[in-house]
Amino acid sequence: MACAVRVLRTEAEALVTLADSLDGAFIRALDLLHGIEGRVVVSGMGKSGHVARKIAATMASTGTPAFFVHPGEASHGDLGMIARIDAVIALSNSGETHELADIIAYTRRFGIPLIGMTRKAASSLAEQSDVALILPPVPEACPLGLAPTTSTTMMLALGDALAVALLERRGFSAADFREFHPGGQLGRALLKVTDIMHAGADLPLCRLDSPLSDVIFEMTAKRLGCVGVTDEAGALVGIITDGDVRRHLTPELLAERADSIMSPRPKTIRPKALIVEALREMNEKKITTLFVIEADRPLGIVHIHDCLRAGAA
Numbered sequence: 277m278a279c280a281v282r283v284l285r286t287e288a289e290a291l292v293t294l295a296d297s298l299d300g301a302f303i304r305a306l307d308l309l310h311g312i313e314g315r316v317v318v319s320g321m322g323k324s325g326h327v328a329r330k331i332a333a334t335m336a337s338t339g340t341p342a343f344f345v346h347p348g349e350a351s352h353g354d355l356g357m358i359a360r361i362d363a364v365i366a367l368s369n370s371g372e373t374h375e376l377a378d379i380i381a382y383t384r385r386f387g388i389p390l391i392g393m394t395r396k397a398a399s400s401l402a403e404q405s406d407v408a409l410i411l412p413p414v415p416e417a418c419p420l421g422l423a424p425t426t427s428t429t430m431m432l433a434l435g436d437a438l439a440v441a442l443l444e445r446r447g448f449s450a451a452d453f454r455e456f457h458p459g460g461q462l463g464r465a466l467l468k469v470t471d472i473m474h475a476g477a478d479l480p481l482c483r484l485d486s487p488l489s490d491v492i493f494e495m496t497a498k499r500l501g502c503v504g505v506t507d508e509a510g511a512l513v514g515i516i517t518d519g520d521v522r523r524h525l526t527p528e529l530l531a532e533r534a535d536s537i538m539s540p541r542p543k544t545i546r547p548k549a550l551i552v553e554a555l556r557e558m559n560e561k562k563i564t565t566l567f568v569i570e571a572d573r574p575l576g577i578v579h580i581h582d583c584l585r586a587g588a589a
Contacts, residue, residue, distance in 0.1 A: 283417040283425065290414040290426045291433055297412045298437075305391050305407045306441050309340065312389065313361040316342035319350065320367030321375045323424040324431065328367045331435030338439050339448035347375040355382050363389040365435075369427045371399020380404050393431055409434060467551045472586050473568050473576030474500065481506055481574065482534050484513070489530040491516055502565050504574050505538045511572035514538035544569045545578070555583040 309316055316335055320328035328344055335342035345354050355378065358364065364383050366376050371394035383390040384404060392405030395413065402408035411434070417425035480498035482491050484507055495503045495518060505514035516538045521529075524537045545554050545566045554566055558580045568576040 286415065286417040287426050287429045290412070290430055293412045293414055294430045294433065297410075301407055301409055302437070305409060305438065306445070308389050308391065308407060309363055309438065309442060310445050312363045314341075314359050315362050316340055316365060317345050317358050317362050318342060318365045318367070318435075319345050319347050319376065319379055321347050321373045323428050324367040324369060324373070327428050327431045327435065328365070330432060331365065331367075331439065334436060334439045335442065338443040339446045340439065340442045345379070347373070347379055350382075351375070351378040355379070358382065358388060360386050360388055363391065365391045365393060365438075366401055366405070367393045367431055368399070368401050369395055369424060369431075371396040371401035373401070376401065393434060395427060467586055468547070469545055469549050469551055469554050469566070469568050469578045470547045470576065472551060472582045473578045474498070474582075475568075475576035479574060479576055480504060482516075483507075484533065484535045486534045487530065488521075488532045488534060488537070491534050492521060492530075495521070500565060500577060500579055502577075503534075504542065504567055504577065505534050506574065512542060512544065512567055512569055512574045514540050515542035515567070542567055546570070547575055551578070551583045551586055554578050555580065558583070 316332070318328040318332040318335075319325070325344075325346065332342040332344040343357075345357055350358075358379075364379060366379060368376055371392065380390065380401065382388070389407075390405045391407045391409065392399075392401040393409045393411070394401050395411045396402060397408065397410045402410065411427060411430045414426055414430075416423060416427060478498060480494050480500055480503045482494055482503050482505055484505060486505075491503050495501070495516070502515055502517045504512050505516060507513050514535065516534060520537050520539065524532075543557070543561055543563055543566055545557060545568055547568055547570055558564060558566060564580045566578050567574050568578060
Protein backbone atom coordinates (compact mmCIF):
# COMPACT_ATOMS: atom_id res chain seq x y z
CA MET A 277 0.00 0.00 0.00
CA ALA A 278 2.76 2.45 0.93
CA CYS A 279 4.46 1.84 -2.41
CA ALA A 280 1.25 2.53 -4.34
CA VAL A 281 0.64 5.76 -2.43
CA ARG A 282 4.20 6.88 -3.08
CA VAL A 283 3.89 6.22 -6.81
CA LEU A 284 0.62 8.10 -7.11
CA ARG A 285 1.85 11.06 -5.10
CA THR A 286 5.10 11.21 -7.06
CA GLU A 287 3.19 11.31 -10.35
CA ALA A 288 0.60 13.78 -9.02
CA GLU A 289 3.36 16.14 -7.87
CA ALA A 290 5.00 15.81 -11.28
CA LEU A 291 1.80 16.94 -12.99
CA VAL A 292 1.63 20.02 -10.76
CA THR A 293 5.24 20.78 -11.66
CA LEU A 294 4.42 20.28 -15.34
CA ALA A 295 1.47 22.68 -15.14
CA ASP A 296 3.65 25.31 -13.47
CA SER A 297 6.34 24.89 -16.14
CA LEU A 298 4.12 25.61 -19.16
CA ASP A 299 5.36 28.61 -21.11
CA GLY A 300 5.20 30.20 -24.53
CA ALA A 301 6.27 26.94 -26.17
CA PHE A 302 2.88 25.43 -25.38
CA ILE A 303 1.11 28.39 -27.01
CA ARG A 304 3.35 28.11 -30.08
CA ALA A 305 2.60 24.40 -30.35
CA LEU A 306 -1.12 25.13 -30.04
CA ASP A 307 -0.93 27.83 -32.73
CA LEU A 308 0.99 25.50 -35.02
CA LEU A 309 -1.48 22.62 -34.66
CA HIS A 310 -4.51 24.87 -35.03
CA GLY A 311 -3.13 26.44 -38.18
CA ILE A 312 -2.35 23.35 -40.28
CA GLU A 313 -4.56 22.25 -43.17
CA GLY A 314 -3.87 18.54 -42.74
CA ARG A 315 -3.72 16.10 -39.87
CA VAL A 316 -1.62 15.65 -36.75
CA VAL A 317 0.72 12.67 -36.97
CA VAL A 318 1.90 11.40 -33.58
CA SER A 319 4.86 9.06 -33.19
CA GLY A 320 7.00 7.51 -30.51
CA MET A 321 8.82 4.28 -29.67
CA GLY A 322 8.23 1.90 -26.77
CA LYS A 323 6.25 3.35 -23.86
CA SER A 324 6.30 6.75 -25.60
CA GLY A 325 4.69 5.04 -28.58
CA HIS A 326 1.81 3.77 -26.45
CA VAL A 327 1.29 7.30 -25.14
CA ALA A 328 1.50 8.66 -28.68
CA ARG A 329 -1.30 6.33 -29.78
CA LYS A 330 -3.52 7.60 -26.98
CA ILE A 331 -2.77 11.26 -27.79
CA ALA A 332 -3.67 10.66 -31.45
CA ALA A 333 -6.90 8.91 -30.43
CA THR A 334 -7.88 11.73 -28.06
CA MET A 335 -7.23 14.40 -30.67
CA ALA A 336 -9.14 12.51 -33.36
CA SER A 337 -12.17 12.15 -31.09
CA THR A 338 -12.22 15.83 -30.14
CA GLY A 339 -12.15 17.53 -33.51
CA THR A 340 -8.45 17.42 -34.47
CA PRO A 341 -7.84 14.80 -37.20
CA ALA A 342 -4.89 12.74 -36.00
CA PHE A 343 -3.33 9.30 -36.30
CA PHE A 344 -0.34 7.34 -35.03
CA VAL A 345 2.62 6.28 -37.17
CA HIS A 346 5.06 3.73 -35.78
CA PRO A 347 8.61 5.06 -36.27
CA GLY A 348 9.94 1.65 -37.32
CA GLU A 349 7.26 1.24 -39.98
CA ALA A 350 7.81 4.83 -41.08
CA SER A 351 11.31 3.88 -42.18
CA HIS A 352 9.87 1.15 -44.37
CA GLY A 353 7.25 3.04 -46.35
CA ASP A 354 4.88 4.62 -43.85
CA LEU A 355 6.57 8.00 -44.25
CA GLY A 356 4.27 8.24 -47.26
CA MET A 357 1.37 8.59 -44.82
CA ILE A 358 2.70 11.99 -43.76
CA ALA A 359 1.65 14.81 -46.09
CA ARG A 360 3.30 18.21 -46.41
CA ILE A 361 0.18 19.88 -45.01
CA ASP A 362 0.37 17.76 -41.83
CA ALA A 363 2.19 18.35 -38.56
CA VAL A 364 4.15 15.80 -36.52
CA ILE A 365 4.34 15.37 -32.76
CA ALA A 366 7.31 13.15 -31.81
CA LEU A 367 7.63 11.74 -28.28
CA SER A 368 10.93 10.62 -26.78
CA ASN A 369 11.96 10.72 -23.13
CA SER A 370 15.64 11.04 -23.96
CA GLY A 371 15.18 12.93 -27.21
CA GLU A 372 17.69 10.57 -28.81
CA THR A 373 15.45 7.66 -29.91
CA HIS A 374 17.20 6.50 -33.05
CA GLU A 375 14.01 5.01 -34.55
CA LEU A 376 12.63 8.56 -34.83
CA ALA A 377 15.58 9.76 -36.93
CA ASP A 378 13.93 9.12 -40.30
CA ILE A 379 10.69 10.87 -39.30
CA ILE A 380 12.65 13.88 -38.02
CA ALA A 381 14.73 14.03 -41.21
CA TYR A 382 11.60 13.69 -43.36
CA THR A 383 9.91 16.64 -41.65
CA ARG A 384 13.03 18.77 -42.05
CA ARG A 385 13.40 17.86 -45.73
CA PHE A 386 9.84 18.78 -46.66
CA GLY A 387 9.22 21.61 -44.19
CA ILE A 388 6.61 19.69 -42.20
CA PRO A 389 6.05 21.29 -38.77
CA LEU A 390 7.57 19.21 -35.97
CA ILE A 391 6.71 19.38 -32.28
CA GLY A 392 9.05 17.45 -30.00
CA MET A 393 8.02 16.25 -26.54
CA THR A 394 11.03 15.26 -24.43
CA ARG A 395 12.78 15.73 -21.09
CA LYS A 396 16.08 16.80 -22.64
CA ALA A 397 16.29 20.37 -23.95
CA ALA A 398 19.75 19.68 -25.40
CA SER A 399 18.65 16.55 -27.28
CA SER A 400 18.55 16.03 -31.04
CA LEU A 401 14.75 15.95 -31.03
CA ALA A 402 14.42 19.23 -29.15
CA GLU A 403 17.04 20.97 -31.30
CA GLN A 404 15.46 19.85 -34.59
CA SER A 405 11.87 20.64 -33.57
CA ASP A 406 10.01 23.78 -34.60
CA VAL A 407 8.57 23.74 -31.08
CA ALA A 408 10.09 21.76 -28.22
CA LEU A 409 7.86 20.89 -25.28
CA ILE A 410 10.31 20.14 -22.48
CA LEU A 411 9.10 18.06 -19.56
CA PRO A 412 10.38 19.21 -16.15
CA PRO A 413 13.20 17.24 -14.48
CA VAL A 414 11.25 15.21 -11.92
CA PRO A 415 12.10 11.68 -10.75
CA GLU A 416 10.48 8.54 -12.12
CA ALA A 417 8.15 6.79 -9.68
CA CYS A 418 10.11 3.60 -10.28
CA PRO A 419 12.51 3.17 -7.28
CA LEU A 420 15.29 2.27 -9.70
CA GLY A 421 14.65 5.45 -11.68
CA LEU A 422 14.55 3.39 -14.87
CA ALA A 423 11.01 2.33 -15.81
CA PRO A 424 9.10 5.12 -17.62
CA THR A 425 6.40 6.07 -15.12
CA THR A 426 6.32 9.75 -14.19
CA SER A 427 7.69 10.74 -17.58
CA THR A 428 4.98 8.90 -19.53
CA THR A 429 2.29 10.28 -17.22
CA MET A 430 3.49 13.81 -17.98
CA MET A 431 3.54 13.09 -21.73
CA LEU A 432 0.02 11.73 -21.58
CA ALA A 433 -1.25 14.72 -19.61
CA LEU A 434 0.52 17.19 -21.90
CA GLY A 435 -1.11 15.50 -24.89
CA ASP A 436 -4.50 15.83 -23.20
CA ALA A 437 -3.80 19.51 -22.56
CA LEU A 438 -3.07 20.08 -26.26
CA ALA A 439 -6.17 18.13 -27.34
CA VAL A 440 -8.52 19.98 -25.01
CA ALA A 441 -7.02 23.38 -25.80
CA LEU A 442 -7.52 22.64 -29.51
CA LEU A 443 -11.08 21.51 -28.77
CA GLU A 444 -11.83 24.86 -27.15
CA ARG A 445 -10.24 26.83 -29.97
CA ARG A 446 -12.31 24.99 -32.55
CA GLY A 447 -15.53 25.50 -30.59
CA PHE A 448 -16.06 21.73 -30.54
CA SER A 449 -19.53 21.03 -29.08
CA ALA A 450 -21.28 18.09 -27.43
CA ALA A 451 -23.14 17.53 -30.70
CA ASP A 452 -19.81 17.32 -32.56
CA PHE A 453 -18.52 14.95 -29.90
CA ARG A 454 -21.48 12.62 -30.39
CA GLU A 455 -20.77 12.45 -34.13
CA PHE A 456 -17.40 10.86 -33.31
CA HIS A 457 -18.81 8.61 -30.55
CA PRO A 458 -21.94 6.96 -31.97
CA GLY A 459 -21.27 3.72 -30.13
CA GLY A 460 -21.06 3.00 -26.44
CA GLN A 461 -22.75 4.62 -23.48
CA LEU A 462 -21.29 8.04 -24.24
CA GLY A 463 -22.74 8.16 -27.73
CA ARG A 464 -26.11 6.91 -26.55
CA ALA A 465 -26.25 9.49 -23.75
CA LEU A 466 -25.86 12.29 -26.30
CA LEU A 467 -28.59 11.10 -28.67
CA LYS A 468 -31.36 13.61 -29.33
CA VAL A 469 -35.06 12.81 -29.63
CA THR A 470 -34.84 13.64 -33.33
CA ASP A 471 -32.39 10.75 -33.74
CA ILE A 472 -34.93 8.15 -32.61
CA MET A 473 -38.37 9.72 -33.15
CA HIS A 474 -41.05 8.39 -35.52
CA ALA A 475 -41.63 10.98 -38.25
CA GLY A 476 -43.14 11.42 -41.69
CA ALA A 477 -45.45 8.58 -42.66
CA ASP A 478 -44.88 6.92 -39.27
CA LEU A 479 -46.27 9.90 -37.33
CA PRO A 480 -49.86 9.16 -36.12
CA LEU A 481 -51.98 12.28 -36.75
CA CYS A 482 -55.57 13.23 -37.43
CA ARG A 483 -57.63 16.42 -37.74
CA LEU A 484 -60.09 17.81 -35.21
CA ASP A 485 -63.03 16.79 -37.40
CA SER A 486 -61.71 13.34 -38.33
CA PRO A 487 -64.24 10.50 -37.70
CA LEU A 488 -63.19 8.28 -34.84
CA SER A 489 -63.32 5.32 -37.22
CA ASP A 490 -60.39 6.95 -39.09
CA VAL A 491 -58.65 7.75 -35.80
CA ILE A 492 -58.80 4.14 -34.66
CA PHE A 493 -57.50 2.96 -38.03
CA GLU A 494 -54.59 5.44 -37.80
CA MET A 495 -53.80 4.37 -34.24
CA THR A 496 -53.82 0.70 -35.19
CA ALA A 497 -51.68 1.22 -38.29
CA LYS A 498 -48.97 3.28 -36.52
CA ARG A 499 -48.91 1.02 -33.43
CA LEU A 500 -47.84 3.67 -30.93
CA GLY A 501 -50.99 3.63 -28.83
CA CYS A 502 -52.02 7.20 -29.58
CA VAL A 503 -52.87 9.75 -32.28
CA GLY A 504 -52.05 13.44 -32.27
CA VAL A 505 -54.86 15.85 -33.16
CA THR A 506 -54.08 18.94 -35.24
CA ASP A 507 -56.11 22.03 -36.09
CA GLU A 508 -56.62 23.67 -39.50
CA ALA A 509 -53.19 25.33 -39.29
CA GLY A 510 -51.43 22.05 -38.52
CA ALA A 511 -50.71 22.87 -34.88
CA LEU A 512 -50.89 20.06 -32.33
CA VAL A 513 -53.90 20.70 -30.08
CA GLY A 514 -54.76 17.32 -28.59
CA ILE A 515 -54.08 13.62 -28.22
CA ILE A 516 -56.22 10.49 -28.29
CA THR A 517 -54.84 7.36 -26.63
CA ASP A 518 -56.03 3.79 -26.84
CA GLY A 519 -57.19 4.27 -23.25
CA ASP A 520 -59.42 7.17 -24.36
CA VAL A 521 -61.02 4.93 -26.97
CA ARG A 522 -61.69 2.17 -24.44
CA ARG A 523 -63.19 4.58 -21.90
CA HIS A 524 -65.60 6.05 -24.45
CA LEU A 525 -66.42 2.81 -26.20
CA THR A 526 -70.12 2.76 -27.17
CA PRO A 527 -72.02 1.62 -30.28
CA GLU A 528 -72.18 5.25 -31.42
CA LEU A 529 -68.47 6.02 -30.91
CA LEU A 530 -67.34 5.45 -34.51
CA ALA A 531 -69.62 8.22 -35.72
CA GLU A 532 -68.11 10.80 -33.33
CA ARG A 533 -65.36 13.30 -34.23
CA ALA A 534 -61.80 13.26 -32.89
CA ASP A 535 -62.33 16.41 -30.83
CA SER A 536 -65.15 14.76 -28.88
CA ILE A 537 -62.82 12.52 -26.85
CA MET A 538 -59.35 14.02 -27.26
CA SER A 539 -57.31 15.31 -24.33
CA PRO A 540 -56.12 18.88 -24.97
CA ARG A 541 -52.57 20.17 -24.48
CA PRO A 542 -50.63 16.91 -24.94
CA LYS A 543 -47.18 16.59 -23.41
CA THR A 544 -44.45 17.61 -25.84
CA ILE A 545 -40.69 18.03 -26.06
CA ARG A 546 -38.36 20.21 -28.13
CA PRO A 547 -36.38 18.70 -31.06
CA LYS A 548 -32.92 19.28 -29.53
CA ALA A 549 -33.72 17.55 -26.23
CA LEU A 550 -31.59 14.54 -25.32
CA ILE A 551 -33.34 11.19 -25.07
CA VAL A 552 -32.44 11.00 -21.37
CA GLU A 553 -34.50 14.15 -20.87
CA ALA A 554 -37.43 12.62 -22.77
CA LEU A 555 -37.21 9.46 -20.65
CA ARG A 556 -37.18 11.49 -17.44
CA GLU A 557 -40.19 13.50 -18.60
CA MET A 558 -42.17 10.38 -19.44
CA ASN A 559 -41.32 8.75 -16.13
CA GLU A 560 -42.31 11.85 -14.16
CA LYS A 561 -45.60 12.31 -16.04
CA LYS A 562 -46.29 8.55 -16.08
CA ILE A 563 -46.85 8.55 -19.85
CA THR A 564 -45.32 6.48 -22.67
CA THR A 565 -45.10 8.98 -25.55
CA LEU A 566 -44.06 12.56 -26.23
CA PHE A 567 -44.73 14.54 -29.37
CA VAL A 568 -41.70 16.41 -30.70
CA ILE A 569 -42.87 19.86 -31.78
CA GLU A 570 -41.45 23.04 -33.24
CA ALA A 571 -43.54 26.21 -33.49
CA ASP A 572 -46.54 24.16 -32.27
CA ARG A 573 -46.30 21.79 -35.25
CA PRO A 574 -45.56 18.08 -34.67
CA LEU A 575 -42.27 16.90 -36.17
CA GLY A 576 -42.37 13.41 -34.70
CA ILE A 577 -43.23 11.27 -31.73
CA VAL A 578 -40.95 9.38 -29.35
CA HIS A 579 -42.03 6.33 -27.34
CA ILE A 580 -40.51 5.26 -24.04
CA HIS A 581 -39.47 1.97 -25.65
CA ASP A 582 -37.47 3.92 -28.24
CA CYS A 583 -35.53 5.60 -25.44
CA LEU A 584 -34.88 2.31 -23.69
CA ARG A 585 -33.75 0.60 -26.89
CA ALA A 586 -31.34 3.48 -27.49
CA GLY A 587 -29.78 2.88 -24.08
CA ALA A 588 -31.07 5.96 -22.24
CA ALA A 589 -31.84 4.04 -19.05
